[in-house]
Amino acid sequence: MKPARHVFVCLNQRPEGHPRGSCGALGAKSVMEAFAGEFEKRGLFEKNLLTGAGCMGPCDQGPTVVVYPEGVWYVRVTPKDVPEICESHLVNGTPVARLELR
Numbered sequence: 001m002k003p004a005r006h007v008f009v010c011l012n013q014r015p016e017g018h019p020r021g022s023c024g025a026l027g028a029k030s031v032m033e034a035f036a037g038e039f040e041k042r043g044l045f046e047k048n049l050l051t052g053a054g055c056m057g058p059c060d061q062g063p064t065v066v067v068y069p070e071g072v073w074y075v076r077v078t079p080k081d082v083p084e085i086c087e088s089h090l091v092n093g094t095p096v097a098r099l100e101l102r
């Protein structure tokens with residue numbers, strides 16, 4: 001069965017001081033952990049996939065999260081934003097506009 005939605009969390013880690021920065025250096029691991037916890041709590045793994053990803057581009061605005069099939073890009077995501085993304089986007093189908101990449 002194909003998933004309803006697929007959430008990719010960039011986990012790329014560059015060394016401290018690297019000119020491009022990285023989602024890993026900006027706290028992506030704790031964002032991934034928050035998603036895993038929320039998926040577990042809400043039973044989201046039944047219909048959705050959660051995958052750690054490599055660099056997707058907007059490194060200095062990380063952590064970057066992309067949700068398909070809509071192709072919504074979220075930037076500067078913190079663990080506090082994760083319940084809202086899960087509730088609004090994954091459960092109710094409404095992306096969280098304030099976190100979208102412009």
Ligand code: FES
Binds near residue numbers: 010056058
């Ligand atoms: S390191 Fe995450 S988008 Fe590049």
